[in-house]
Amino acid sequence: MQRLIVVVTLCLLALAALGQSTSKYQVAMITEVKPRQAPGDGTSDPTSYDVSVKVGDTIYVVLYTQPLGEIPAKYETGHELLVLVGKNTITYNDMLGRSLQVPIESQRPAADPKPSK
Numbered sequence: 001m002q003r004l005i006v007v008v009t010l011c012l013l014a015l016a017a018l019g020q021s022t023s024k025y026q027v028a029m030i031t032e033v034k035p036r037q038a039p040g041d042g043t044s045d046p047t048s049y050d051v052s053v054k055v056g057d058t059i060y061v062v063l064y065t066q067p068l069g070e071i072p073a074k075y076e077t078g079h080e081l082l083v084l085v086g087k088n089t090i091t092y093n094d095m096l097g098r099s100l101q102v103p104i105e106s107q108r109p110a111a112d113p114k115p116s117k
Contacts, residue, residue, distance in 0.1 A: 025082040028053040028090075033077050036063070050105065051076075055085055059110050062090055062102040 032052040051064045084091040089101040 023084050025084050026055050027080055028055045028083040028092075030076050030079045030081075031059065051102075053083065053090070054110050055083060055090075057110050058107055060085070060090060060107045061105045063105050064102050 030051060031054050034050045036048040036050055047066045049064045049066070050061055052059055052061050081092055086101075089103055091099055091101050093099055
């Protein structure tokens with residue numbers, strides 16, 4: 001009887017694993033960070049940035065808004081992170097493991113310089 005319970009449990013676990021959606025995280029590199037000033041805003045420190053990230057052969061420009069108390073994004077150029085590219089957002093995990101989403105503003109193919117012959 002115990003063997004039957006173990007076999008049924010294993011089958012249910014395998015079935016549950018197959019039913020989960022497969023999200024594919026990819027390595028991204030932050031290539032550029034530009035501060036975004038709000039129109040008419042007199043503050044010197046921006047809290048929003050246009051961040052360009054290269055994922056595979058595509059460069060995405062996302063709007064990153066800095067949470068209070070976090071190090072500014074301008075210090076993250078060249079940093080690599082794992083991202084999940086969606087239709088309108090990019091999802092990443094912060095240093096505490098929290099899943100965060102940023103909206104995709106635009107995207108373009110990454111231009112690889114062709115060697116001249």
